[in-house]
Amino acid sequence: MKKARVTVVGAGFVGATAAQRLVEKEIADVVLIDVVEGLPQGRALDMMESAFLEGFSSKILGTNRYEDTADSDVIVITAGLARRPGMSRDDLLFKNAEIVGGIVTECAKYSPEAVLVMVTNPLDVMTWLAWKKSGFPPERVIGMAGELDAARYAYFLAEATGASPAEVKAIVLGGHGDRMIPVPQHATVRGRPITELLDAAKIEAINQRARDGGTEIVKLLKTGSAFYAPSSSTVRMVRAILQNTGEVIPACVYLKGPYGLNEVYCGVPVKLGRGGAEQVVELPITEEQRNALRASAEDVRLNFLKLRV
Numbered sequence: 001m002k003k004a005r006v007t008v009v010g011a012g013f014v015g016a017t018a019a020q021r022l023v024e025k026e027i028a029d030v031v032l033i034d035v036v037e038g039l040p041q042g043r044a045l046d047m048m049e050s051a052f053l054e055g056f057s058s059k060i061l062g063t064n065r066y067e068d069t070a071d072s073d074v075i076v077i078t079a080g081l082a083r084r085p086g087m088s089r090d091d092l093l094f095k096n097a098e099i100v101g102g103i104v105t106e107c108a109k110y111s112p113e114a115v116l117v118m119v120t121n122p123l124d125v126m127t128w129l130a131w132k133k134s135g136f137p138p139e140r141v142i143g144m145a146g147e148l149d150a151a152r153y154a155y156f157l158a159e160a161t162g163a164s165p166a167e168v169k170a171i172v173l174g175g176h177g178d179r180m181i182p183v184p185q186h187a188t189v190r191g192r193p194i195t196e197l198l199d200a201a202k203i204e205a206i207n208q209r210a211r212d213g214g215t216e217i218v219k220l221l222k223t224g225s226a227f228y229a230p231s232s233s234t235v236r237m238v239r240a241i242l243q244n245t246g247e248v249i250p251a252c253v254y255l256k257g258p259y260g261l262n263e264v265y266c267g268v269p270v271k272l273g274r275g276g277a278e279q280v281v282e283l284p285i286t287e288e289q290r291n292a293l294r295a296s297a298e299d300v301r302l303n304f305l306k307l308r309v
């Protein structure tokens with residue numbers, strides 16, 4: 001069987017770590033591209049030199065030329081600036097819009113059938129912008145954020161209950177940022193709802209820590225943002241798409257109706273497969289959560305409108 005081909009744009013922390021995970025797990029051959037000369041080539045060569053040690057046969061090519069990305073099945077875009085302490089994700093808006101706009105046009109030209117997975121912040125707005133710039137159908141332009149937020153939420157719940165993270169199921173809704181909405185009534189630990197295991201105050205404290213999960217890491221690192229869990233979340237989405245697993249993963253997708261949201265990109269659980277975002281899953285949520293989701297989506301819309309695309 002022909003190996004899948006994934007382009008990762010941006011050979012920085014998230015991009016290079018995602019590339020490493022993709023080849024080590026034999027999910028795809030990877031093209032790693034960056035604007036900085038030598039950076040993707042150096043990282044790719046270093047990773048290839050670990051192939052013998054790690055025992056993988058997938059290949060990785062480092063390049064600065066978009067021609068080399070042709071016919072990719074999935075394109076992951078991580079290029080752009082990352083947050084520094086004191087910066088919100090929205091502070092990155094105009095700078096990253098400029099970077100992402102140019103990249104998407106190039107990628108779409110060489111891989112017109114690809115599924116685009118956006119990672120660059122502010123995530124929801126960049127995903128919307130990528131859809132506009134690519135000319136792709138919306139189901140083939142998806143953003144990674146909910147999976148990461150849910151993984152953080154699951155980790156904090158595991159920590160609070162003494163369970164292993166693998167025994168926790170958690171889901172979040174909404175845009176990537178302070179308005180993200182944890183949905184504790186659909187979170188379980190070893191199959192039991194967390195509302196039976198933790199009191200309301202503890203759950204609210206964990207909800208808040210999950211909302212602030214990215215900021216907590218930025219404060220600790222001081223010179224960059226999280227990349228281990230973000231690259232893992234990205235790779236899980238890429239695998240679901242390439243291997244057509246039909247897994248339901250929270251992701252930023254274009255909504256036309258579900259959850260009462262219309263013509264806006266926002267985070268919801270979605271079935272992923274070879275066609276990209278194949279079906280939005282509508283969970284029962286409270287009125288308060290529905291209002292919070294609407295507010296989060298309107299925030300995304302306002303920021304997207306600022307770009308005047």
Ligand code: TXD
Pocket residue numbers: 009010011012013014015033034035036039078079080081082083092096099103118119120121122123144145148176224225226227230
């Ligand atoms: O949940 C999420 N979606 C996120 C998003 C989780 C973590 C990080 N998130 C965002 O991803 C973060 O706020 C940034 O916007 C991106 C990338 O974060 P990373 O930590 O990988 O940033 P780096 O290490 O600075 O890497 C960015 C790379 C760097 O190598 C630049 O040279 C490159 O992007 N870059 C470009 N590549 C190609 N083309 C252009 N124009 C370009 N400009 C910068």
